[in-house]
Structure formats: C-alpha cells, structure tokens
Amino acid sequence: MKAIETTATxxxxxELTLDKSLExxxxxRVxxxxxxxxxDEIEPDETPTEIVRAC
Structure with a gap:
C-alpha cells in the first residue's frame, strides 16, 4: 500500500476537493x-504570515 499526503477543502x-492532482x-478505490x-490549532504546513513577511 502506498501513502500520499496532500491538502484539500x-x-x-x-465533498472533498483536492488542492492538486494526485497523478x-x-x-x-482508495x-x-x-x-x-x-x-485554535495552527496547520503544520501553513507558515504564519508574520514569518513569511520576515523572510
């Protein structure tokens, strides 16, 4: 079995809509x-805006 991690809405x-194609x-069936x-939890793959602007 293969695992693919991605984000969706x-x-x-x-209904689930993937942010990008899985190719x-x-x-x-999956x-x-x-x-x-x-x-109140910050998403681990979303960098806060303040940090992005500082870079």
Missing part, C-alpha cells in the same frame, strides 16, 4: 483518512 455539502494513472484541525 471540504465544501458545505461535505494516479488508473481509476481505483482509503481516505481526514485530519481536522481544531479552531
């Missing part, structure tokens, strides 16, 4: 694990 209908070459952050 869940819309108001509960999978054939149709297949298992999905969704990690939801708490409201």
């Amino acid at each position: 869940i819309n108001e209908n509960g 999978v070459t054939k149709p297949q 298992r999905v694990i969704v990690l939801l952050s708490e409201e």
